[in-house]
Amino acid sequence: MELFSDEIKIKTRKRVELVNITDRVKSLVKSSNINDGIVNVFTRHTTSAIFINENESRLLGDFEKIIENLVPMGGSYGHNAIDNNADSHLRAMIIGGSQSIPLIGGSLDLGTWQSIFFVEFDGPRSRRVRVTIIGK
Amino acid sequence: MELFSDEIKIKTRKRVELVNITDRVKSLVKSSNINDGIVNVFTRHTTSAIFINENESRLLGDFEKIIENLVPMGGSYGHNAIDNNADSHLRAMIIGGSQSIPLIGGSLDLGTWQSIFFVEFDGPRSRRVRVTIIGK
Amino acid sequence: MELFSDEIKIKTRKRVELVNITDRVKSLVKSSNINDGIVNVFTRHTTSAIFINENESRLLGDFEKIIENLVPMGGSYGHNAIDNNADSHLRAMIIGGSQSIPLIGGSLDLGTWQSIFFVEFDGPRSRRVRVTIIGK
Numbered sequence: 001m002e003l004f005s006d007e008i009k010i011k012t013r014k015r016v017e018l019v020n021i022t023d024r025v026k027s028l029v030k031s032s033n034i035n036d037g038i039v040n041v042f043t044r045h046t047t048s049a050i051f052i053n054e055n056e057s058r059l060l061g062d063f064e065k066i067i068e069n070l071v072p073m074g075g076s077y078g079h080n081a082i083d084n085n086a087d088s089h090l091r092a093m094i095i096g097g098s099q100s101i102p103l104i105g106g107s108l109d110l111g112t113w114q115s116i117f118f119v120e121f122d123g124p125r126s127r128r129v130r131v132t133i134i135g136k
Numbered sequence: 137m138e139l140f141s142d143e144i145k146i147k148t149r150k151r152v153e154l155v156n157i158t159d160r161v162k163s164l165v166k167s168s169n170i171n172d173g174i175v176n177v178f179t180r181h182t183t184s185a186i187f188i189n190e191n192e193s194r195l196l197g198d199f200e201k202i203i204e205n206l207v208p209m210g211g212s213y214g215h216n217a218i219d220n221n222a223d224s225h226l227r228a229m230i231i232g233g234s235q236s237i238p239l240i241g242g243s244l245d246l247g248t249w250q251s252i253f254f255v256e257f258d259g260p261r262s263r264r265v266r267v268t269i270i271g272k
Numbered sequence: 273m274e275l276f277s278d279e280i281k282i283k284t285r286k287r288v289e290l291v292n293i294t295d296r297v298k299s300l301v302k303s304s305n306i307n308d309g310i311v312n313v314f315t316r317h318t319t320s321a322i323f324i325n326e327n328e329s330r331l332l333g334d335f336e337k338i339i340e341n342l343v344p345m346g347g348s349y350g351h352n353a354i355d356n357n358a359d360s361h362l363r364a365m366i367i368g369g370s371q372s373i374p375l376i377g378g379s380l381d382l383g384t385w386q387s388i389f390f391v392e393f394d395g396p397r398s399r400r401v402r403v404t405i406i407g408k
């Protein structure tokens with residue numbers, strides 16, 4: 001069994017932004033020389049998240065609207081006395097900050113419509129996502 | 137350290153359906169001959185999810201109601217111009233598509249009330265769930 | 273590759289309570305003698321969750337409020353005919369019961385503001401969280 005670890009650097013441009021990082025994860029998988037195992041994708045930031053879903057622009061717009069309905073940016077939050085981003089933290093808690101994906105025969109075992117997204121909730125910022133691969 | 141990987145095939149019958157897959161995951165654990173490690177359960181579909189909770193029918197009905205409150209099926213979504221299932225994708229983003237469960241002495245380390253569920257949000261469909269085990 | 277597994281015991285005092293378990297996870301990492309890999313933190317209970325976010329008291333209060341807005345304690349739930357904690361289960365399904373964190377050079381690869389929280393939704397109770405480490 002082997003272990004591989006590397007980082008993806010992301011520069012976001014908007015407050016809320018969905019960045020498709022599938023190709024960058026695939027590129028790290030290739031350079032790892034690990035064929036079968038598990039790939040963990042982990043954001044190191046408390047106002048961002050990782051999810052896997054379809055890369056379709058209208059759907060991504062729908063996500064921005066539904067998360068605004070559930071956790072409004074303009075809500076009344078205690079944390080905003082310190083830093084004006086409580087909504088960003090709360091959204092991150094709900095969506096979650098990592099995903100673990102099976103690796104088979106050198107490829108991520110994603111379904112046809114699955115892409116991996118870095119979800120920015122408090123941009124624009126420079127972000128780092130850690131990719132860890134365990135397998136053989 | 138050993139690696140095991142196999143698939144569970146599921147046929148759902150309703151648009152929203154909670155399928156208890158605990159016994160099928162346990163059966164794969166047994167056939168893996170791995171005793172201790174981590175078991176990853178991953179759905180390959182963008183309109184489904186995996187969660188762990190209690191197998192109690194009224195609670196599962198409560199889940200269907202609360203997710204309908206949070207992300208209504210009849211909401212106004214841009215993605216529905218393409219495919220009438222934006223709600224299914226958005227629900228999947230919120231619940232999440234995988235779980236990683238400890239394996240100890242040949243058994244999943246689930247608590248007394250914990251069952252593993254495949255969550256269908258856009259059935260009826262044929263689905264595949266990947267189970268990956270790393271351990272010894 | 274090595275495997276390590278141990279448990280954290282937690283005693284909660286309130287119905288909803290956020291318990292920072294970062295130091296306890298770090299202490300298990302140290303005693304594992306594993307330097308690089310993945311650390312899985314898994315709750316064995318269906319009315320609790322694990323998330324990673326900032327340890328700031330007002331933000332933690334904001335979380336309690338937003339989850340009450342999304343899944344009200346006093347809602348009408350079928351499961352409450354059996355046990356008066358449907359809201360606790362539903363909140364747990366949404367937040368999720370485990371996190372997998374990269375381990376690098378003997379340290380959890382958490383960002384500056386990331387702490388690991390056990391989230392109690394049905395306390396006060398005695399709880400057990402399983403920590404599994406795979407790496408070398």
